[in-house]
Amino acid sequence: DAGVTQSPTHLIKTRGQQVTLRCSPISGHKSVSWYQQVLGQGPQFIFQYYEKEERGRGNFPDRFSARQFPNYSSELNVNALLLGDSALYLCASSLFNSRDEQYFGPGTRLTVT
Amino acid sequence: GEDVEQSLFLSVREGDSSVINCTYTDSSSTYLYWYKQEPGAGLQLLTYIFSNMDMKQDQRLTVLLNKKDKHLSLRIADTQTGDSAIYFCAEKVTDKLIFGTGTRLQVFP
Secondary structure (H helix, E strand, O other): OOOOEEEOOEEEEOOOOOEEEEEEOOOOOOEEEEEEEOOOOOOEEEEEEEOOEEEEEOOOOOOEEEEEOOOOOEEEEEOOOOHHHOEEEEEEEEOOOOOOOOEEOOOEEEEEO | OOOEEEOOEEEEEOOOOEEEEEEEOOOOOOEEEEEEEOOOOOEEEEEEEEOOOOEEEEOOEEEEEEOOOOEEEEEEOOOOHHHOEEEEEEEEEOOEEEEOOOEEEEEEO
């Protein structure tokens, strides 16, 4: 069975640009969450979506936005990139039940220069 | 508040047991998780424990939870070189996971 997939694997952007990251959940999972992991730190929660609705938002600026499609895949958009946005962006999918075990993809490494 | 703390580094000899510790602050946590991250990779879910349990065993892994002290530990029996990685504990608070800073486990022969 395919796990969570993310694209692209790596990305280099310059300050001020915009970026779109993509995620496909495990088959049967209807919830997708996005996390940012800065080098040397634990992942920080950005968004959770379930059935195309935003269910949770972390402490990130409005430059960060996301959406979920009818097939439960998701996109994370970041506008007006800053150097501090350089990080590994992780997507996780889950069944959105009480246990809510989240399974992570390999991540997209974003470098902002 | 929401804060999860872990020691940064642990070094063990191959074949010994490893114990990775974690403390959290949010008493409303329902589930707590342990994840493993190898270099350049995403996070692999290892195990979880419900907040009303105090122990869970899964093959070489044993999770202990002291809810009173908000302390969680992961014991890896017979540690192997393939266990070398960063280990994160995480607590579920409402709809999000709060992660610790990670403990780097190094296994030497």
